[in-house]
Amino acid sequence: MSAADVKTFVLFPIGKKRFALPSELVEELAQPDRLQTFPHTTPLLTGVLVRRGHIVPVCDVAQVLIGPNAPQRKFYLIAFRSSGAAPEWIAVPVTGECELAKAQAEPPPSEAPGYVTGVLHFGEEKVEIVDLEKLMSERPGQALSPARRAAEVSA
Amino acid sequence: MKPRPEARAASRCADAVILFTAGENEFAIAAAAVDEIRNTDGIREFAAGCGNCPKVSHTLARDGKTYFVVDASTQFNLLPSKKARLLVLRDWPVAVLVTHIDRMGEVSKLHPLPRVFQGAERKWFRGLMLVGQAPAETVVPLVDPEAFLTRREAEELAGNGTGANRP
Numbered sequence: 001m002s003a004a005d006v007k008t009f010v011l012f013p014i015g016k017k018r019f020a021l022p023s024e025l026v027e028e029l030a031q032p033d034r035l036q037t038f039p040h041t042t043p044l045l046t047g048v049l050v051r052r053g054h055i056v057p058v059c060d061v062a063q064v065l066i067g068p069n070a071p072q073r074k075f076y077l078i079a080f081r082s083s084g085a086a087p088e089w090i091a092v093p094v095t096g097e098c099e100l101a102k103a104q105a106e107p108p109p110s111e112a113p114g115y116v117t118g119v120l121h122f123g124e125e126k127v128e129i130v131d132l133e134k135l136m137s138e139r140p141g142q143a144l145s146p147a148r149r150a151a152e153v154s155a
Numbered sequence: 156m157k158p159r160p161e162a163r164a165a166s167r168c169a170d171a172v173i174l175f176t177a178g179e180n181e182f183a184i185a186a187a188a189v190d191e192i193r194n195t196d197g198i199r200e201f202a203a204g205c206g207n208c209p210k211v212s213h214t215l216a217r218d219g220k221t222y223f224v225v226d227a228s229t230q231f232n233l234l235p236s237k238k239a240r241l242l243v244l245r246d247w248p249v250a251v252l253v254t255h256i257d258r259m260g261e262v263s264k265l266h267p268l269p270r271v272f273q274g275a276e277r278k279w280f281r282g283l284m285l286v287g288q289a290p291a292e293t294v295v296p297l298v299d300p301e302a303f304l305t306r307r308e309a310e311e312l313a314g315n316g317t318g319a320n321r322p
Contacts, residue, residue, distance in 0.1 A: 036294045038180060038283075039231035041274030048269070048283075050292050055283055057269045081271065088269055136271060 005104045009120060011127055012077050013096040014062045015070050020101075020120055020129045027078040027089060029098050044136055049076065049091050058091045064115075064138045065130070071095050081132050090132065105129055113138075172297065174257040174286070177227035178236035181257065181295050183284055188300040190245040191217075192256055195238060198224050208308050215250050217243065222250040223312055225303045231279065248313075249304045260286065265297060278302045 037047040062070035073093030105118035115134035171186035213224035
């Protein structure tokens, strides 16, 4: 492993699992804030936060990552998304504190969902690197592989 | 360093708006788009609208014209709620049934709807306003008056034998 291959990631917990985002996409980890809602029809969005005069949409990706039984979210991970246009902040509710880690990404396994862009290894733990853009295009319950869905149900 | 997301975004203006509620939700509409705020006296059931356009349940006859009454709760997929006021739109044969008129206000900065919102809300709202003082601002969507009833819907309803004005 060369030093050039090692990158920095933010590891965030959702339930008993941790996932990763490239650190350059993460703005901050925010305390629970006042979630504001208005009518809309976009899946996964639960409302917006106001952060220092910015309106930040909240995207509850836990429904896709681990299913409907995710524990209560405690913090918001504020990250960038850019879909070909100007970057836009998005708040991802997470269930615990995040960690900054340096690691080398490995390619995702073939059976991984499309939003997984790589895997990090920390001892026995495998942490999936997620693509927020692809993750948000998923519908709740669609993205879980049969094996993962079965594990969630048995848990 | 990444550009601040809002740098691209908010447009500055100083337009008067009317803040209203539908159920528990607060909305704003440009004051210039509203011709009159009134109570619900005089509205009549409109059975012809129920099939093709369920959000239009009543009509209002006013100054020799017929207005289609659109229930704001139905428009925004909200639970049914008490309706007490009508916003009669200007230059459009539509009156919007709402729960409560809150107050007049001024929008000095209109934030675009974040791009991640990709559903019907992109047609419903012109953008988002921050109302109140930091850090307790409330996010209020500014509705697009033309989204309550499209020209095509209005033409179809007018053709249902109501005698309503064509837009």
